[in-house]
Amino acid sequence: MEEERRVSCIVCPLSCVGDVTIADGKVKTVAEFGCPRGEAYAREEVIAPKRMLTTTVRVSGGQLPLLPVISRQLLPKDKIISCARCLANVTVSAPIKEGDVILSDILKLGVDIVASRDLDAI
């Protein structure tokens, strides 16, 4: 089975749109991207797309009711929603420092979720 996918490149402001054909889970051809960086992005984007996750968790006893958090590394794109759902059930206690691990090894994906700011207690 051969599949053709259109991919918008996000590497630079030129925003090339190219075509990638995939067969048996492997990239067969990459066309219409203006540069090798775009081709490399497109290859990864069709086979194993990754994204950073930024969201919030609840805080008890803090200056604010929410703490912004970020994944320390990229996560598989198809796991982003389940990671966000998982973090919706987390509550942490203030005070918190930027970089504190809020949830380690989220969904056993090998990535830690960390605080992206300091938050003092009331």
Next chain:
Amino acid sequence: MHEEIFDVVIIGGGPAGLAAAVSASDNGAARVLVIERDRELGGILQQCIHNGFGLHRFKEELTGPGYALRYIKMVEARSNITVMLDTMVLAVAADKTIVAVNSRDGMIKITAKAVIFTMGCRERTRGAIRIPGSRPAGVFTAGAAQRMVNMEGYLPGKKVVILGSGDIGLIMARRMSLEGTRVEAVLEIMAYSNGLTRNVVQCLEDYNIPLYLSHTILAVHGNGRVTGVTCAKVDAAMRPIAGTEFYLECDCLLLSVGLIPENELSRELGIEMDGRTSGPVVDQLRQTGLPGFFAAGNVVHVHDLVDFVSEEGEIAGKYAAWHANGKMGDCGCLITVKAANGVRTAVPQVIRAVSGNTEPVRLYMRVEKPEKNVTLAILSDGQVLLERKLRVAKPGEMIVVDLPVENIKKIGDDITVVLKH
């Protein structure tokens, strides 16, 4: 009335104000004050929890709060910078006295040697774009919704339509989706999105959210709460096309339809404004037309990168410190910078040809509409000072060009920036 005296007073503790405070302190201002109306420093960065900030400045992709924290720590490390939180400036007079108010001290009178405006910008509202229909609850600007969702813990709706495809609208589409809200559609009146391609891909395509280009909202429905919106396609003159109307059910409408620099204080002083940027006219030192009054960041012109906001803050901070210390010297002759032929805005709008000046002048420009393969030309007296070939130019992406000092010396009495096809 409680009275205080400072050398440099900065109004607004967002990214521009923080950078200005650090720079004023590092450039010899003895007493620096930052006045901030929120409960903490950082401005809008505190609610922008997504990453991608600081690639130029810190060579890493920080979140908004992470970027703010770096500058807050720099401010805290300088003992000559005072911060007043929860404090609102009510008036600024031409003699540089400022009246502010807060719940601890009541009315405060502050005397400054130099003032920096870093009040940022505000969102355009439903009233600003005159959407007809009923006036139910559930219509918010995207930034207001961002603050509710990211800082206050409220979800403004469960089924959302977003009008405007600027970056804030796109980022909120993703954010609401992650919080379990269904985003029905993003509508954009222009034939193109003003947001970064990266955001169109990662905020809309990732969540299967349709983007309707050349579409707008004709009416808001609902009694008490929004129940839906009537949408339609628009023609090239942005007029709705009869017969293309359709209805989208929703309980929340978010507006991401542009930002306006917040210049009530500057206007009251009679400072000359630029009708295109809606900010004050500034020179390359970020001094306004009123000596001793400086401005930086989104209050001057709306930026897309916080890195450049910080850079402007640094420039304003440095020269405000010089002004406070009587080091400004000869102001030099004035050269106006005009944007024309496809270029919509250019900042600074004025260049001072100060003798002995050795720093290049960085020009920030925006084009009128998306273009491919054009040349940006900086002209003076019919002479080309500098040319830059652009494979793409988009209104949403600011063009930054450094004009070397030797080119400035060749300048006549004004400069025009144009696009050549």
